[in-house]
Amino acid sequence: MSFPAQRPRRLRRSELLRGLVRETRLSASGLIYPMFVCPGNRVRQGLPGVILFGLPESKDPRGASSVSAQGVVQRAIEAIRKANLKLLVITDVCLCEYTDHGHCGVIEHGEVANDATLTVLAEQALSHARAGADVVAPSDMMDGRVAAIREKLDEHKFENIAILSYAAKYCSGFYGPFREAAQSAPQFGDRRGYQMDPANAREALKEVALDLDEGADMVMIKPALPYLDIIRRVHEAFNVPVAAYNVSGEYAMIKAAVQKGWLDEQRVVLEVLTGIQRAGAGLTLTYHAKDVARWLKQC
Numbered sequence: 166m167s168f169p170a171q172r173p174r175r176l177r178r179s180e181l182l183r184g185l186v187r188e189t190r191l192s193a194s195g196l197i198y199p200m201f202v203c204p205g206n207r208v209r210q211g212l213p214g215v216i217l218f219g220l221p222e223s224k225d226p227r228g229a230s231s232v233s234a235q236g237v238v239q240r241a242i243e244a245i246r247k248a249n250l251k252l253l254v255i256t257d258v259c260l261c262e263y264t265d266h267g268h269c270g271v272i273e274h275g276e277v278a279n280d281a282t283l284t285v286l287a288e289q290a291l292s293h294a295r296a297g298a299d300v301v302a303p304s305d306m307m308d309g310r311v312a313a314i315r316e317k318l319d320e321h322k323f324e325n326i327a328i329l330s331y332a333a334k335y336c337s338g339f340y341g342p343f344r345e346a347a348q349s350a351p352q353f354g355d356r357r358g359y360q361m362d363p364a365n366a367r368e369a370l371k372e373v374a375l376d377l378d379e380g381a382d383m384v385m386i387k388p389a390l391p392y393l394d395i396i397r398r399v400h401e402a403f404n405v406p407v408a409a410y411n412v413s414g415e416y417a418m419i420k421a422a423v424q425k426g427w428l429d430e431q432r433v434v435l436e437v438l439t440g441i442q443r444a445g446a447g448l449t450l451t452y453h454a455k456d457v458a459r460w461l462k463q464c
């Protein structure tokens with residue numbers, strides 16, 4: 166018998182062979198582009214969808230502008246609808262971009278008050294639905310927010326608006342560039358009282374189970390790269406679409422290294438997004454989306 170019988174390299178010898186046996190195929194159809202909207206923004210096409218974050222003109226303790234029909238996100242959705250773009254519009258539902266203290270909820274007795282926040286989140290989701298959003302994505306990590314939003318939407322006949330919940334959102338150092346862009350860094354304390362401890366995996370399964378019980382249609386893990394194990398476990402444990410958010414700090418790391426000439430951008434971005442998909446993410450929110458769509462079209 167010749168040795169070795171198994172030669173894995175046989176199937177790696179040409180691009181045609183590698184393409185034939187490839188397990189994970191990256192496509193722009195699974196990518197969502199995060200956009201920060203402010204008055205005057207223009208949206209161009211090329212991707213299936215966007216997720217919108219608001220940069221409001223003014224902030225206050227309760228994030229009042231987040232529920233206004235005249236709010237930045239609401240106006241952006243309307244503009245997208247008016248332009249008749251074939252584009253899925255997802256909206257981030259949270260208070261931190263709209264509160265002057267930068268926390269994801271309203272403050273009572275020096276703490277982020279869970280139940281008082283639910284009312285505002287549900288109103289915000291409703292106003293996004295009214296403006297024409299397809300999917301709302303609560304990212305605040307309050308307990309019970311998916312149920313509160315689902316109930317509010319159904320009450321107003323928006324039973325077809327889907328909820329993509331940021332089910333396992335970790336208290337991460339990788340949100341830095343986002344917070345700078347949105348000027349949403351907490352002005353006191355931190356988010357450890359509501360976002361998850363990076364050390365916990367089983368708790369993520371619990372969070373996902375709760376959100377699904379409350380009516381979430383899709384669940385998100387965030388950030389992506391330090392939590393690939395969580396993406397995999399959620400993918401195996403639940404039969405729902407799993408999203409991953411390749412966050413601002415993950416994007417910035419690659420951009421900075423590329424600027425220094427240390428990494429080949431296209432190569433590492435495709436590798437990273439393939440890895441996230443291989444871990445079990447069916448859809449990925451990423452700031453690389455526009456570049457990836459262009460690269461995939463070219464080749």
Ligand code: PBG
Pocket residue numbers: 257259261262269304305339340341342343344411412413414
């Ligand atoms: C809002 C929200 C944040 C991000 C998405 N939604 C910021 C945070 O939790 O501080 C971060 C996204 C990114 O870093 O790209 N709650």
